[in-house]
Amino acid sequence: MWRPFQLAFVLxxxxxxxxxxxxxxxxxxxxxxxxxxxxxxxxxxxxxxxxALRRLRDPSVTSxxxxxxxxxxxxxxxxxxxxxxxxxxxxLELERQRDVGRLGKWPFEIGLWVGRKATPNRMxxxxxNDRNSARARTIAFQNDSKYKPAPVPIENCPWCGTxxxxxxxxxxxxxxxxxxxxxxxANEDCAFTRDNPLPIxxxxxxxxxxxxxxxxxxxxxxxxxxxxxTPGKLFGKVxxxxxxxxxxxGDGAGGTKLPRPLLPPDLIIQxxxxxxxxxxxxxxxxxxxxxxALCRREINGTTVLPKIVASTATVRRAEAQVRALFxxxxxxxxxxxxxxxxxxFFAHTVPASQKHPRVYVGVAAQGRSLKVxxxxxxxxxxxxxxxxxxxxxxxxNATNPADPYMTLLGYFNALRELGGSRRIVxxxxxxxxxxxxxxxxVAEADCPFVDRTIQFDAIELTSREPTNRVAQAKRRLALPxxxxxxxxVALATNMISVGxxxxxLGLMVVLGQPKTSAEYIQATSRVGRDEERPGLVxxxxxxxxxxDRSHYERFEAYHETFYRAVEATSVTPFAPRxxxxxxxxxxxxxxxxxxxxxxxxxxxxxLAQYRSRLGWLKTTVRARxxxxxxxxxxxxxxxxxxxxxxxxxxxxxxxxxxATEKAAVQAGLQYGPFEARPRPPLLHDPLDPDLKKEPxxxxxRKFKAQWSLRDVEAEVPVIVRRLDGGTPEGT
Amino acid sequence: xxxxxxxxxxxxxxxxxxxLVDLPDYAVLxxxxxxxxxxxxxxxxxxxxxxxxxxxGYPFLELRSPPVPERDDEFGIGIxxxxxxxxxxxxxxxxxxxxxxxxxxxxxxxxxxxxxRRFAT
Numbered sequence: 143m144w145r146p147f148q149l150a151f152v153l154x155x156x157x158x159x160x161x162x163x164x165x166x167x168x169x170x171x172x173x174x175x176x177x178x179x180x181x182x183x184x185x186x187x188x189x190x191x192x193x194a195l196r197r198l199r200d201p202s203v204t205s206x207x208x209x210x211x212x213x214x215x216x217x218x219x220x221x222x223x224x225x226x227x228x229x230x231x232x233x234l235e236l237e238r239q240r241d242v243g244r245l246g247k248w249p250f251e252i253g254l255w256v257g258r259k260a261t262p263n264r265m266x267x268x269x270x271n272d273r274n275s276a277r278a279r280t281i282a283f284q285n286d287s288k289y290k291p292a293p294v295p296i297e298n299c300p301w302c303g304t305x306x307x308x309x310x311x312x313x314x315x316x317x318x319x320x321x322x323x324x325x326x327x328a329n330e331d332c333a334f335t336r337d338n339p340l341p342i343x344x345x346x347x348x349x350x351x352x353x354x355x356x357x358x359x360x361x362x363x364x365x366x367x368x369x370x371x372t373p374g375k376l377f378g379k380v381x382x383x384x385x386x387x388x389x390x391x392g393d394g395a396g397g398t399k400l401p402r403p404l405l406p407p408d409l410i411i412q413x414x415x416x417x418x419x420x421x422x423x424x425x426x427x428x429x430x431x432x433x434x435a436l437c438r439r440e441i442n443g444t445t446v447l448p449k450i451v452a453s454t455a456t457v458r459r460a461e462a463q464v465r466a467l468f469x470x471x472x473x474x475x476x477x478x479x480x481x482x483x484x485x486x487f488f489a490h491t492v493p494a495s496q497k498h499p500r501v502y503v504g505v506a507a508q509g510r511s512l513k514v515x516x517x518x519x520x521x522x523x524x525x526x527x528x529x530x531x532x533x534x535x536x537x538x539n540a541t542n543p544a545d546p547y548m549t550l551l552g553y554f555n556a557l558r559e560l561g562g563s564r565r566i567v568x569x570x571x572x573x574x575x576x577x578x579x580x581x582x583x584v585a586e587a588d589c590p591f592v593d594r595t596i597q598f599d600a601i602e603l604t605s606r607e608p609t610n611r612v613a614q615a616k617r618r619l620a621l622p623x624x625x626x627x628x629x630x631v632a633l634a635t636n637m638i639s640v641g642x643x644x645x646x647l648g649l650m651v652v653l654g655q656p657k658t659s660a661e662y663i664q665a666t667s668r669v670g671r672d673e674e675r676p677g678l679v680x681x682x683x684x685x686x687x688x689x690d691r692s693h694y695e696r697f698e699a700y701h702e703t704f705y706r707a708v709e710a711t712s713v714t715p716f717a718p719r720x721x722x723x724x725x726x727x728x729x730x731x732x733x734x735x736x737x738x739x740x741x742x743x744x745x746x747x748x749l750a751q752y753r754s755r756l757g758w759l760k761t762t763v764r765a766r767x768x769x770x771x772x773x774x775x776x777x778x779x780x781x782x783x784x785x786x787x788x789x790x791x792x793x794x795x796x797x798x799x800x801a802t803e804k805a806a807v808q809a810g811l812q813y814g815p816f817e818a819r820p821r822p823p824l825l826h827d828p829l830d831p832d833l834k835k836e837p838x839x840x841x842x843r844k845f846k847a848q849w850s851l852r853d854v855e856a857e858v859p860v861i862v863r864r865l866d867g868g869t870p871e872g873t
Numbered sequence: 874x875x876x877x878x879x880x881x882x883x884x885x886x887x888x889x890x891x892x893l894v895d896l897p898d899y900a901v902l903x904x905x906x907x908x909x910x911x912x913x914x915x916x917x918x919x920x921x922x923x924x925x926x927x928x929x930g931y932p933f934l935e936l937r938s939p940p941v942p943e944r945d946d947e948f949g950i951g952i953x954x955x956x957x958x959x960x961x962x963x964x965x966x967x968x969x970x971x972x973x974x975x976x977x978x979x980x981x982x983x984x985x986x987x988x989x990r991r992f993a994t
Contacts, residue, residue, distance in 0.1 A: 558887070561895030573964055606897055831943040834914075856941045857878035859951030860894070861910060862901055870899050870956045 147175065147488035148184040151476055152191065155451065159192050159409065162446040170470040172415065172460055173453035174477070175489065176667075181453045182223060185212075185411050186230050188451065192409045193234060193250060193355055201246035203383060207404030208253075208376045209355045211448075212411040215418065215640075223413070224358055228252050228300035228342055231356055235341045236333055251341040251354035255363050255376075260295055260609045263346040268318035276323045276345045277313055284308045291610030294325065294344040297617065301340070304329035312339075322348045350375055351387035353404070361418065361851060364429040367731040368825055368847050369814040371742060374735035377436035378404035381738070391741040406437040412452040414640050415460070416660055418467060419711030425851040427467045427715030428724040431766045432731040434469060435758075455667070456660040459710040466713040466770045498676030500669070504697040506683040506690070512653065515682050516563055519651055520571045523550055523680065524630070525578045525591040527649065532592060537624035546648025546675045548623040552633045553652045553665050557604060560633050563653065567600045567631050596630035603634035603642070612637075620644050639665040645672045652681045655693045659707035716767045716782060721789065725763075727847035729793045730825060732759050734813065743818035747801045747811040753794060760790050796841040800824060829856050884939045884952065894954060901954035911940030911950030 151173060158166035173181050189210045196205050214223065231252040238245040254261055258274055266275020273279075279293035287308035298305050307328040313320035324339040334340045343349045349357075350372035357376065367373050371392025382389040382397030388404070389397045410433075412418065418426050437448045450468055457463070461473045477486040484491035507515050531544040552567070554560035575594045582589045601615045618627045634642075639661050650669045656662045670677015683690040693700060700707065714720060734740050736759065739752050767786045768779050804811045810821040815830075825847045826833040836842050848854055862870050877896060879888055888894050890905045916936040926934045942950040962976045969975070 558895070564895075569964065602897065829941075855880045855882060856938075857880055858884055858939045858941055860877040860879055860901065860903075861949070861951050861953045862877065862956055863904075863953055864956045864959065870901075 144183075144187075145180055145488075147477060148180060148187060150488065151184045152187045154476065155188055155449065156191065158449045159188070160195060162408075163441055163444045167449055168447065168470060169472045169474050170464050170468060171451045172457075172464070172473050172475050173451065174455070174457065174460075174475045175453070176455055179489070181413075182226055185451055185453070186227060189227075189356060189409060189411065190230055190234060192449075194245070196355075196405070196408060197238070197245045201244060202401075203246075203248055204400060204402055204404060205246060206248040206355065207353050207378050207380070207388070208357050208407050209405075210357070210409045210411065211376075211407045212356070212358045212413070213361055214358070214413050215361055215422070224252075224254060224296060225298075225300055227356065227358060228296070228340070231341050232301040232334065239338075249341055251343055251352060251356070253349045253352075253354035253357040254294075254342070254344040255346065255349060255357050255359040257360060257362060261344045261346075262293060265313075265320050265323070265345055265347045267320070276347075277317070277320050280311045280313055280323060281317070283311060291608065293323065294342070295609050295613055296325075296342070296344075297613060299327040299329065299332055299334065299340065300342075301334050302327060302329050302332040304332060321351075346372075348387075353380070353388050361422070361426050364426065364433065365727070365847075365849050365851050367429065367432055368727045368734060369849070370817060371734070371813075374436065374741060376407075377433075377735065378406045379436070379735055379738065379741070380404055391738040392743065406439060407448050410437075410448050410450045412450065415452040415454040415463070416457045416711060417640065419463060419713055422851055423463070423467060423711065423713040424715050424717065424720045425724055425848075427713050427770070428720060428728055429731075429851065430467055430469070430715075431728050431763060432735070434766070435732055435762050436735055456663050456705065456708045457711070458708050462771065463711055463713050465772065466715055469766055469769055471769070497673060500666070500677040500679060502666070502697075502701050503678070503680045504683055504694050505680060506685040506694045508685055512682060512684045513562065513566060516651070516653055517566055517570055517574075519680055519682055520550065520552075520567060520631070521574055521578060522591070523547070523649060523651065524571070524575055524596060525594055528594040529590060529592045531623070540622075540624070542623070543675065545623050546646055546669075546672065547678065549619065549629050549647060549649065550631050551619075551638075551647055551650045551669060552600075552631065553638070553650055553656075554633065554635050555654050555656055557606065557635060559653060560602070560604065560635055564600055564602070564633055567633070568598060571631075572596055572598070600631040600633050601629055603632060603638050605635065605637055616642070616644065620646055622646070636661055636665065638668055642668050643671065644668070647671070648675055648677050650677070650679045652679065655681065655683060655690050658709050659704055660709055663704055663708065716770050716786070721786075723846070723848075725789055726793055726845045727825070728763070729759065729790055730797075730813065730845070730847065732762065733794075743812045743814075744810055744821065746797075746813045746824045747805060749794065749801055750798050753798065756794070759794075760787055763790050793844060796844050797824065800841050800845075828854060879952075881939055881941070893957070899956055900958070902957040904953040904955055908953035909940055909951075910953060911942065913937035913940045 151171070155171055157164055158169065161167070173184060175181050189212070193209050196209050199205065212223070212227065231250050234250040238250055257263075262274055262276040262279050264272065264275045266272045266277035268277075276293055279291070282290045283292050292306060293311055296306070304327055306325070310326055310328050312324045312326065314322045314324055323345050325342050326339045327335045329335060341354070343352055343354050353375060363373070371390065374392070375388060375390040380388040380390045381400055381403065383400055384397040434447065439446050450470065452464070454460075460475065464470055464473045477488040480486045505515060505519055527544060527547040527550075531542060531548055534542045534544050536542070552560075552563065554563065575596060577593060578591050579589055579593050582591070601618065603612060603615055607615070615632065618629050619632060621628050636656070647669045650666060652662075652666065656665060666677075666679045669679060683694045685691050685694060733749070733756055737752055737755055739745060740748065764783045764786045768774075768783045774782065801811050804822055811824055812818050812821045813824050815823040815826075824842075825845050826842065827849060828846045833843065833846070864870060879894070884903075888903055890903050892903045894901050894903060914937060916938055918936055922934065922936055926932055939952055940950050942948075959980060961979045963979045965976065966974055967977050
């Protein structure tokens with residue numbers, strides 16, 4: 143069922159989508175709605191319109207290619223959204239199969255473009271010894287579907303909900319040299335069974351070939367732009383096609399020539415905009431220069447850019463952030479703020495006297511360590527919940543009102559704190575709960591507690607857990623307490639602070655005040671999402687820390703207006719250190735994907751030949767730098783622009799010289815070290831040991847590019863030994 | 874079993890030799906420098922080094938970073954950590970004539986499902 147604000151949001155954006163030259167195309171629409179309000183459906187509706195419109199206007203092959211690019215920051219979020227978006231694409235695909243004449247022969251598909259921890263990025267082949275390839279993971283799952291993770295992090299058919307089985311994943315055309323991983327539903331009655339596989343492409347290699355119209359990506363994937371030729375294809379940089387997919391200038395022979403190039407994406411959706419801030423946002427802002435340039439096209443002399451919509455529930459200074467990130471000067475917040483902040487027509491704030499609100503309780507204890515406070519808070523909550531659960535009929539009552547409070551969600555600010563608390567939960571909380579009632583006060587007639595036995599293991603929702611275990615944990619959290627697989631205690635870090643949408647959860651214990659108010663609001667909004675069953679958040683504060691103490695003392699005032707305390711975020715893509723770190727990658731990406739002749743791996747050597755065609759590159763970077771903030775004086779703007787010009791020139795000069803030097807010894811030059819036949823690479827990872835061997839003033843040192851947009855630091859393996867010489871057991 | 878990794882700066886700060894590192898399935902104690910395996914790169918900080926040598930009175934003092942493998946498939950390089958603790962107190966009580974009421978110890982050889990092995994901090 144649609145909500146009015148979802149319909150309004152879709153309607154409002156139709157003009158910008160349908161008329162590419164309309165000035166509204168350039169406006170960034172920011173969906174600013176409380177968490178749990180149904181934002182995802184709002185932009186999935188918009189995506190469906192965009193996808194269908196592109197096909198209706200041109201049902202031939204030239205309308206295929208990526209049309210909607212949906213981006214997130216965290217893998218947890220991405221998986222959750224994948225399910226809902228996949229259902230939409232399934233529906234569109236069924237419509238298309240019914241009316242091929244109008245919607246075209248090329249299927250509607252959804253692609254998952256995320257890191258290799260979540261999905262295999264390579265298909266793999268027989269004998270390559272790659273345990274992370276799609277082939278190895280599929281075979282492992284087929285042999286042992288009970289304990290091995292599925293090769294793709296989706297557990298159920300998005301169309302009918304049936305759980306995938308070992309036979310659902312098929313490698314094709316041959317198991318030894320697969321080029322594609324097809325997923326079919328095990329349910330015979332589902333529309334996507336047997337010969338009609340689900341329209342999901344989750345492995346990078348087939349994704350670059352098939353170019354699904356709808357792509358879900360993490361922003362980190364942008365980092366692959368300078369290294370590989372294939373990501374450029376997602377922006378329509380292809381010239382040939384056959385029945386299986388598309389070929390770009392970087393691919394080998396094959397396919398027949400396309401009548402005209404594919405269109406770049408029409409719509410970019412950026413979810414949880416507030417997360418693209420700080421160091422990550424700064425790098426994303428720099429790489430966005432490439433995305434913008436690759437998505438740009440001309441219609442009758444007008445420059446057309448994709449429509450961008452974004453969403454968030456907590457943001458401040460959105461305009462400055464959007465300008466730095468996306469180079470868009472106009473931001474329209476939807477719903478627009480009205481004269482009364484409690485009533486924007488689309489959303490009303492209901493007073494606490496009418497509906498149950500989320501209740502926040504602050505707990506602090508003088509002279510006790512926070513761990514003791516944690517122990518007692520967990521004991522009291524777990525035990526009291528059981529008392530009310532039993533009183534309401536226990537497991538026999540299918541609509542037990544105490545059900546949300548039987549699962550305790552613990553929130554921690556650091557993995558280290560979580561680790562220590564996990565021991566407390568699994569040992570002390572567990573053993574004390576079994577005889578908790580013994581400790582009741584003298585002369586206390588009606589004890590608010592009962593004994594309770596909880597499971598041995600607390601489940602974890604953290605970055606140190608593999609994606610499939612996180613997916614499994616999420617599924618278990620949604621189960622009513624009466625069912626097998628229920629969860630007594632779940633421990634989580636800020637991984638859950640966005641996008642965890644489990645209506646059932648009602649109880650959270652936060653250990654220590656989180657560092658930012660935005661995070662606190664986001665994290666605690668994970669509980670009490672069911673309006674009939676309010677949430678309870680217990681924040682444990684350490685009175686011996688001034689910051690926690692201050693929060694404790696102003697607890698009520700702070701919580702009454704905590705949306706006001708949301709911090710302004712900073713995005714500074716053209717700060718000197720950011721430019722040092724990212725500009726080389728941006729310049730190489732622009733040259734490589736912007737000029738088809740330079741796209742193939744070995745063509746890195748030919749810069750001199752095509753440099754005259756790269757005049758636009760300098761203006762692109764310069765314009766972006768000059769517009770990235772409104773706070774610059776005209777003179778400063780001029781200076782920054784000039785600096786960018788000389789940096790870009792310097793990089794291109796250095797690149798040309800490297801190419802000449804390598805050509806003199808007949809070595810050739812390629813972009814990254816692994817893409818093609820071994821030639822000396824132009825780009826190096828900042829941690830690459832080969833780079834350390836270069837002389838201090840080597841030009842190669844200018845070409846550092848990262849594989850991730852986050853901070854990078856060398857990691858040291860830990861070799862675990864035991865005194866008796868054995869190896870530690872573990873999962 | 875996946876390879877456990879710690880960031881270089883964390884080894885210098887939080888997880889130096891003797892530190893207890895809590896891993897999802899067990900905990901380890903970071904071993905001393907003599908156990909670390911692989912080539913530890915010199916840190917080029919001549920001024921700091923000169924200062925430290927003078928202040929500490931060790932003329933041959935060197936600054937090195939924790940060893941990092943150069944390639945992904947290079948094994949046996951890194952820092953060594955010992956699993957600790959290996960013995961745990963079980964979560965049930967046994968009553969015997971000899972010792973009265975006690976909780977048995979569970980060592981590395983016991984079955985995992987019977988003895989849930991966790992230690993309390």
